[in-house]
Amino acid sequence: MFNPWPHALSAAVALATLASPALSQAQDLMFNLPAGPLASTLNAIASQSGHIVSLEPSLVQGKQAPAVVGQMPAEQAMQKALAGSGLQLRVTGQGNFSVEPAPDNSAALQLGVTNIVERSTDATTEGSGSYAARAVTIGKGTHTLKEIPQSVTVMTRKQMDDQDIVDLKDAANKTTGLVGAQGVGRGLILSSRGFQIDDWQYDGVPIPRNYYSLGNWATQDLIFFDRMEVLRGASGLLQGTGSPGGAVNLVRKRGQAAPIVTLTGKAGSWDHYGLQLDAGGPLNQAGTVRGRFIADQDDSHSFVDSEWYKTTSLYGALDFDLREDTTLGLAVSQSDGESRSNVRGFPRYAGGKPIDLPRSTYTGAKWNHSDIDVTTLYTDLEHRFNDDWAFKVGAVRMTETNKAKNQRVQSSGNGINADGSGVQYADFVTDMDSTKVALDMNLNGKFEALSMQQEIMVGGNYSKYTSDDKFARTFNNSADTIFDIDHNRPEISYEGLLNSPGGRGTPSKYDIRQKGLYGSWRVKPIDPLTLVLGSRVSWYDYSYQAWRQDATSITADPESTSNENGEVTPFAGIVYDLSREWAVYASYTDVFTPQTERSTSGSVIKPIIGTNYELGLKGELMEGRVNTSLALFRYDQENRATLDMDGGQNCDGWYCSKASGKVRSQGLDAEISGEVLDGLQLFAGYTYNTTKYLKDPDNEGKVFSWWTPKHMLRVWGNYQLGGDWSRVSTGLGFTTQSHTLGYDHVVNVPGYTVWNARVGYQLSSEIELAMNANNLFDKTYYTAAYNQINGNNNYGEPRNVMFSVKYTPEF
Template sequence: MFNPWPHPLCVAVALATLASSTLAQAQDRTFNLPSGPLASTLNAIASQSGHIVSLEPSLVKGKQAPAVVGKMPAEQAMQQALMGSGLQLRVTDQGNFSVEPAIDSNAALQLGATNIVELSTDATTEGSGSYTSRAVTIGKGTHTLKEIPQSITVVTRKQLDDQGLTDLKDAANKTTGLVGAQGVGKGMILSSRGFQIDDWQYDGVPIPRNTYALGNWATQDLIFFDRMEVLRGASGLLQGTGSPGGAVNLVRKRGQIAPTVTLTGKAGSWDHYGLQLDAGGPLNQTGTVRGRFVADQDDSHSFVDSEWSKTTSLYGALDFDLRDDTTLGLAVSQSSGESRPMVRGFPRYADGRAIDLSRSTYTGAKWNHSQIDVTTLYADLEHRFNDDWAFKVGAVRQAEGNKAKNQRVQSIQQGLAADGSGVQYADFYSNFDSTKVGLDMNLTGKFEALSMQQEIMVGGNYSKLTSDDKYARTFNNSTDTIFGIDHDRPDISYESLINAPQGQGTLSNYDIRQKGLYGSWRVKPVDSLTLVLGSRVSWYDYSYTYWTQKTSGITANPDSTTNETGQVTPYAGIVYDLSREWAVYASYTDVFEPQTARTVTGPVLKPVIGSNYEVGIKGELMDGRVNTSLAVFRYDQENRAVLDLASPQICDGWYCSVASGKVRSQGIEAEISGEVTDSLQLFAGYTYNTTQYLKDPENEGKIFSWWTPKHMLRVWSNYQFSGDWNRVSTGLGFTAQTRTVGYDHSVNVPGYAVWNARVGYQMTPEIELAMNANNLFDKTYFTAGYNQLNGNNNYGDPRNVMFSVKYTPTF
């Protein structure tokens, strides 16, 4: 049979070497920068052209640059941006740029070079106009992607805006190797290389984000963040009990050095409307206090009948330069999301076939309702002892309230009868409140000893999750068919469910705490070779307490507790520079991952243990404007929890768990991102990933990560026209993946390819118009997740369009 997918190694090599076959870059670059703060414009020109620009921040504070539009050398673009500013451009012997007051050269020499800031070398992506970043912060400190011996992806602010990605789930499904799966709640499950990523980092501080008494409810706005950094592969060194699949770091927006205001309005399919204000700048004359404010309102109906959602998001940030070498950052974000959701989708026929229902079919009741409120406080303090040594401490506190009631339609047995009968209405009420706290501090330093360049990083972190939860549910058999769903059943409450025949509620509390000490040492025995050694010692305490509530009263159940003390997680890596552009690497790490699942006899399963191996090659091409990578990985894991379907449903009203034996995830990944040709920004990532039970009494040989496709290809590109068409840009891309299976291995979810496009028009230097079209060919498909015969089969979005207008005034 013809296989439309080429051999994975061929695809990987093709993507990894695409940039190296590109013709030598032209001297001229195409710029399309609206008028705005001078600092932002200079930074964007430098980033797009691969240069470094150095200047005194006070020189550009409060100054504006005219629009820079057209095809020209970077030097000419810089000079055009500096017109009327009273500043001049100087080109260094190395080809880098320096901005100085427009005075005679002798006076200029006397200014010296104190407090020089290299604008284009930090990891911030706002204003860069790029689909790649020169550096990341996910590994503590700041390093280029080529210096880290693991697979790294950066989703920049430019890419998020071009693709219209405002939600972490959507962004994950456009990123190499990630899957944002629909859980059994309104939220999502984030996974990589077949494993869930339950701890998410905020500015490098990890906190647990997917621990709920029932279901999956984690949601995350992206409008507060500059970029999303993704590390694939074991992340235990960074966050202790990390996922073997990887880590995600969300880096927030900061106060800006010059006034900037952006107002964006949007309108699209299914009565989808939105309005966003993003403003920032200095709050005092010296610019030592900077602020940022973001407000976003998003209201939408859905392709599904009766569904709707309203989300209000607010963000405020302050950055204080306490001294020239010390910066304090404070911020708060708040998201309030109200909706009428359809939870758990559709069941299937007993033979596994999907039911031929319209994508607009709603299975909930008119009273379905969800309210998710998330308030997050951020704080960090960074002290720079000198150019080589720095200390940073960061803290995050997140309070989440999640209240929902919903009708779910499922099948009484495993699947519906051929006539659509066998429907069961499941009524769920939940009220979850949780508080997550995270703290991370680290010291990084570079030095030379024994004639070798060296770098050390030492630190520690702590996180805590506490919750106060309650939920109730009933299961009601019906003579209705799937083709005649009752949306007008009586409304529910917690009290009505516990008072129903065979009804009961559950009250529960989590208390999960972990802490650890970590460190790494980078040394260069010779200029082309870097050795990385690291380790972490972790402590973990877990407690889960729950009570059963019925009309007869409340009954306490046995507590579930576990603790791990002094778990050591080693890490080793090697990076060898083949040339200035290319490097090969290898890395190894152990994995320590506590589990919360309980056995039928009560105790929590012992931690997952495993070993992660990765080898690859990375390229930093075209003066850093393109990053590319090719990796081969393998991870072997033991003691992973699986549902004990032979046990009674006595673990929180559901099946208990058993250790799964041994499983393996292995595969190939390739990625290219950045300006691959003049005016063309490209992001392309391919993943070949197999997951399999190696030793298991029931599942040996089967797929263990049911929602992980064997092949995934994510592509998005944006082309900026030049000449008479220089106001126009176009974007085109697709997401393609092969089939997945249901979590009970009885459902086959076919693969799919979905195409998306964008057209942008810079009407004036201040006004940009854009249209995004998603699912261009109106592909009908089911998303991967907890697909089962008795429910949780959800359609992907049909074709839809979003129009937007962005206004960026000058000051």
């Protein structure tokens, strides 16, 4: 039975005994309910107004309600929620409400009975108005968070909007256990539990996302997506090779059953302006064809002199109900981002002390320019055999071009001298072009056998990454000082750098292919106990070919290859329900990472093997309005490549390698999200994480992941006021973390605490005003990156504000 928030209607019954229904009916109330599941909206209106609502649960199953915003009587709010649903409102003689089919329908209705509707397991967060996700799809199929024996976090659309989160790097740095480190320019390095996550999922389809011949350039807007699902811990069952730190799944927006149009305008610090149109809904009378269109333009300067950014994003989606049990989805997104930016931050003084430069200092040239163009095609087909069995296939194709020319400043030696001398200008031109293609299909089914509830999932996926990259660079020592940087040096080009003294070009090609078969089995031998067993078999082929190019010649380097066949990745988990709300769990899984280094025998050394253990407690409280979790984890990674100093320099003129290194990541995660008090949506996540080299000839005993803080705490709350202030909402939160290290283990990057706030005002039922303020106390700090003495130290943003106006017309 479909039923969001089972006891909301029961609470309405209790309230109705204390207040006159007739009085409640006549009284105008302030409603601020976003578009969402019809059952949830009806429950919310009933709870707020103190009415009893009688309905047959099947009538509202799968139906959506438009936004209900403004000051109005409860009856009018109910009528507005039911618009276009094929249902009608009836007011009983006692002043209570019942919902029944419109006259042309014939479904049965039980009058005089308050039916309790089960909580929805729909994973969509758009329109829910909540920071607590009902369910996730990252593990294939749809499950509640409590059913998954690993740490899972969901950043909902409501939380993204409240915190004005528009890109993946910002979202990562406001999520439990994730670090969105600074890549090149606007680029992103995503990591969890000390390990990079370079394969990202789109609607559950994993693709290689951050492989470039030079640096980490990946960017990702979030305006196309309903939510961000994060699984922390080894994720080999989901995507084969990949990060032991976890997996990230971005789930896109789709056309809803009810029409909605939102126009948002923004204006903020540093001449930051934006305009977004988001429109969608049914495209035919039956609602079997639904569409979505998003257009976004975002232009901004920066706290850094001469920097600017322009991003144009477009998205279109169609969903077709081919039959009652079969849905086809098609979509395309396109993002074009241009910028002039500092591509590598500041150097430091010799010894690691930071240079006291203003945060506005620009180190590039006037001709610095980057253009990243990403076009993505999405398609999926889902067939539901019945309520228990479903088949789904999804595919993603992403093309990306990255063209840039940049001047960056670094030290010519090991740090800048005390007088500011020792500057080196590094000139780079990049021209990178890549195509990613991925396919995933799976079958999910539930059944009962041997008096036990069971669920199976079987599937397979395939991905291919190919690229055609080239870059050229020169390094030029200069008599300039770090306090007097030359922004007007001659403009550069690829051919010009090849003809420069010491100039060199590097054309290159990637070809990375992976396929795998996976499956899992869930069984309940006794009612409170669930056992989960799974496995994956993977095949992996990797090739990287590079050439050295100068003005007169081009020479091929040795090809780097790696092949793995039939690599098995096991998974085992157990979930024990202590009560309806609480469950304990434990899990074990492996993950493998191929390596390209070669041994003295000439063969590629065996893959890195990691073993992940996790023990935790999860809660779904207050009828699912609040999610909580606590987890202890340990991950041991073995077979890491280390130099074989006893084997001679027989590998391209250098030492070969052996699989002998070992590292460990361990710690604790704790999280709470959802409506912890009436009107208060809260997200709070704490992570304690240590990483260490257990066996390494050079680094044994040292910190392994230099940009992973030992302590991270992310908190944000948004409160909807009541009474005469019901049009006002306020938000407040902070991010705090302990220190990190530089790439060379010499630089110490101090920890920091940054506070953010928000004020929102519902001007009318159609217009919402908001102001977001970031870094309230103007904290000066450095962000996580490949921080080094000779460069790549980036300031975090100073205090800034963003004003927004959101217009949602009524239909």
